[in-house]
Amino acid sequence: GQSLEQPSEVTAVEGAIVQINCTYQTSGFYGLSWYQQHDGGAPTFLSYNGLDGLEETGRFSSFLSRSDSYGYLLLQELQMKDSASYFCAVIRRDDKIIFGKGTRLHILP
Amino acid sequence: DAMVIQNPRYQVTQFGKPVTLSCSQTLNHNVMYWYQQKSSQAPKLLFHYYDKDFNNEADTPDNFQSRRPNTSFCFLDIRSPGLGDAAMYLCATSRGTYEQYFGPGTRLTVT
Numbered sequence: 001g002q003s004l005e006q007p008s009e010v011t012a013v014e015g016a017i018v019q020i021n022c023t024y025q026t027s028g029f030y031g032l033s034w035y036q037q038h039d040g041g042a043p044t045f046l047s048y049n050g051l052d053g054l055e056e057t058g059r060f061s062s063f064l065s066r067s068d069s070y071g072y073l074l075l076q077e078l079q080m081k082d083s084a085s086y087f088c089a090v091i092r093r094d095d096k097i098i099f100g101k102g103t104r105l106h107i108l109p
Numbered sequence: 110d111a112m113v114i115q116n117p118r119y120q121v122t123q124f125g126k127p128v129t130l131s132c133s134q135t136l137n138h139n140v141m142y143w144y145q146q147k148s149s150q151a152p153k154l155l156f157h158y159y160d161k162d163f164n165n166e167a168d169t170p171d172n173f174q175s176r177r178p179n180t181s182f183c184f185l186d187i188r189s190p191g192l193g194d195a196a197m198y199l200c201a202t203s204r205g206t207y208e209q210y211f212g213p214g215t216r217l218t219v220t
Contacts, residue, residue: 033207042199042211043152050207087151091207095159096166097142099151 002026004100006088011106012078020073020103022088028096032064032071033089037102043087046073075105083107112136113212115200121218122190130185130215132200141183142209143175144199152199158183187217195219 005023012018022032031050035043047055049064049071061074075082085102092098113134122128132141139160144152156175157164163175172194174186187194197216201209 031207033209035209042213043201043209044211045208048207095140095157095164097154097209099153101151102149 002090002098004088004090004098006086006100006103008101009104009106011108013108014078014080016078017074017076018078018105020075020086020088020105022071022073022100024069024071024088024090024100026090026092026098028093029066029069029090030093031091032062033091033097034060034062034073035087035089035099036084037087038084046086078107080107080109113200113202113210115198115212115215117215118213119216119218121220122187123220124191125189128187128190128217130187130198130200130217132183132185132212133181134200134202134210134212135181136202136210137180138202138204138210139180140203140205141177142199142201142203143183143185144201145194146197146199146214147195155185190217190219192219 003025033048034046037043047062054063059076064071087102088100090098142157143155146152155169158177176184197214199214200212203209
């Protein structure tokens with residue numbers, strides 16, 4: 001079968017760093033993407049990892065370990081506007097895309 | 110600005126009354142997707158088109174159909190909406206598969 005696991009909720013303080021983990025089990029794994037979705041809005045693309053290692057884009061970084069079937073999204077210098085849901089999404093070689101159930105990030109002032 | 114546009118943003122239909130949702134894009138992306146997203150859940154892929162090649166997810170109900178008459182437009186037809194089909198319907202595009210551009214969505218209410 002296939003599955004993605006990510007925490008349902010995470011709480012952090014403004015200005016801090018938070019890590020959202022994603023573990024997956026799937027055949028034909030190709031890569032892992034991350035999306036942000038604010039309430040009532042559409043998902044927006046944050047990052048993609050096709051190879052092992054860290055990808056950095058401003059305050060956001062994403063990591064992938066294919067051998068561990070694990071990835072994470074790291075958000076630094078948290079701002080109140082980062083309060084949203086974050087989805088990891090597995091991309092398979094057959095072009096199938098599977099989204100995780102999402103992690104709701106709460107940021108405290 | 111290049112973008113993905115969905116119309117209407119809000120759609121109310123009656124139980125069993127066919128409804129069509131539309132999506133257009135100015136990005137000239139060759140791949141288009143339709144997702145269903147229910148409250149506090151992950152987007153669920155219904156279909157995708159790779160150019161004109163149609164790909165139906167195995168668990169997409171037969172009640173859902175899609176058309177892509179050209180590169181820019183894609184339609185989602187729900188032949189006989191049920192109460193369980195009330196959801197946000199998201200259209201997305203991409204050049205490959207890992208970076209998708211989502212439209213604002215159409216929120217469907219079934220009465």
